[in-house]
Amino acid sequence: MLHSERLFLRPYEIADAKNVLVFRNDPEVRRFLVPGIPYPLSVIEEERWIEGQSKEAECKSFAIILKETGEYIGGCGFNRINWQSRVATIGIFLGQPFWNKGLGTEAVRILIEFAFGELNVNKIKLQVFSFNKRAIRSYEKNGFKIEGVLREEVYRNGQYYDEIVMGLLASEWKDRRSAGETRSV
Numbered sequence: 001m002l003h004s005e006r007l008f009l010r011p012y013e014i015a016d017a018k019n020v021l022v023f024r025n026d027p028e029v030r031r032f033l034v035p036g037i038p039y040p041l042s043v044i045e046e047e048r049w050i051e052g053q054s055k056e057a058e059c060k061s062f063a064i065i066l067k068e069t070g071e072y073i074g075g076c077g078f079n080r081i082n083w084q085s086r087v088a089t090i091g092i093f094l095g096q097p098f099w100n101k102g103l104g105t106e107a108v109r110i111l112i113e114f115a116f117g118e119l120n121v122n123k124i125k126l127q128v129f130s131f132n133k134r135a136i137r138s139y140e141k142n143g144f145k146i147e148g149v150l151r152e153e154v155y156r157n158g159q160y161y162d163e164i165v166m167g168l169l170a171s172e173w174k175d176r177r178s179a180g181e182t183r184s185v
């Protein structure tokens with residue numbers, strides 16, 4: 001089981017679908033997520049998505065569980081892994097009640113440790129909307145650097161916004177580890 005001080009990451013189960021909907025259908029969460037996810041999301045759509053996950057090899061999505069209460073608090077995972085270049089693309093969301101407590105940074109740290117330590121990935125990347133300052137700060141706390149800006153890539157609330165590409169190299173994580181910067185984030 002993947003875990004950290006406060007969190008477990010475990011595979012999704014069908015029983016999670018109802019909890020996922022509560023967060024995914026929250027407009028405040030949805031505004032930060034990529035277009036293409038059905039909205040509003042139905043239980044059937046979510047259950048189908050969870051079923052599909054069990055057929056994936058290592059491009060896994062994980063339910064994020066709070067150790068203390070056993071609660072489902074969000075999801076994260078590898079959206080894509082390019083095995084030739086060893087680049088993994090990650091994604092994450094938490095329900096609103098769990099924002100700003102360091103939990104997102106902690107969950108991403110579990111993915112980082114797994115990707116670099118077990119999957120032999122060389123680089124982790126992600127894309128984030130320019131107005132998502134909380135997420136950008138959270139990724140920076142784990143050492144992600146801004147690599148580029150996709151101009152006016154996303155349309156939200158009647159306006160175009162830039163999308164920011166961020167990346168973290170295995171060598172950078174190793175250096176942060178040696179400097180003791182990966183323990184508490």
Ligand SMILES: CC(C)(COP(=O)(O)OP(=O)(O)OC[C@H]1O[C@@H](n2cnc3c(N)ncnc32)[C@H](O)[C@@H]1OP(=O)(O)O)[C@@H](O)C(=O)NCCC(=O)NCCS
Pocket residue numbers: 029032033074092093094095098099100101102103104105106127128129132133134135137138
């Ligand atoms: C993005 C997300 C995973 C981050 O997880 P989190 O647990 O909330 O983040 P953390 O508490 O670890 O860190 C947030 C940091 O952003 C800071 N922050 C919060 N709001 C901010 C704002 N408006 N501007 C700048 N910084 C902000 C916090 O102070 C904290 O930094 P600090 O520890 O230096 O004080 C979570 O907020 C989330 O799921 N949001 C909705 C969905 C989403 O945006 N997903 C990512 C899509 S790319």
